[in-house]
Amino acid sequence: MPDVTDDSWYSDHIATFGDRLAAAREAQGMTQEEFANRLGVRRRTVREWEDDVREPRANRLQMIAGMFGVSIMWLLTGEGPGVASPDAETRADLPRLLGDLRGLHRDADRMRGRIAALEARVERLIAGRAA
The missing domain is CATH 1.10.260.40 (lambda repressor-like DNA-binding domains)
Structure with missing residues (x-):
């Protein structure tokens, strides 16, 4: 920054x-x-x-x-x-806020992985029923 x-x-x-x-x-x-x-x-x-x-x-x-x-x-x-x-107090919060944003990005990335795995599992189950 x-x-x-x-x-x-x-x-x-x-x-x-x-x-x-x-x-x-x-x-x-x-x-x-x-x-x-x-x-x-x-x-x-x-x-x-x-x-x-x-x-x-x-x-x-x-x-x-x-x-x-x-x-x-x-x-x-x-x-x-x-x-x-x-004011300076607000600016002092910026590094903490940036850290919070980065943490949310990491959490979102983990959730995307879990969602993709769950979606693949459901698709396999659906394909298995259709067979």
Whole structure:
């Protein structure tokens, strides 16, 4: 994980447009639904923006920047006036969270193996009955 400073927390090499949009929305204490209603779009559209599936058009981008008090440049690149980075306490949790994620990946891999073995056994039993 790259060294993250307050200045680089939302930079392009660490965060995406969707990450910055979600951070700006959350900094205002707004849900996706509230944001969508206020902007006049569907919640699905907001979710797709935050998931980096789509990006808003320029006119919406300008509205979003004004609504959240951030610069368009910050939304697009992480540079310029934006929201504050998470506090040091939150950043201190990141290594633990990363460890938890890796543990979940290992558990999921084990479960995939067990599921595949069980599926093969059931298929053999079905094939045996069909004979």
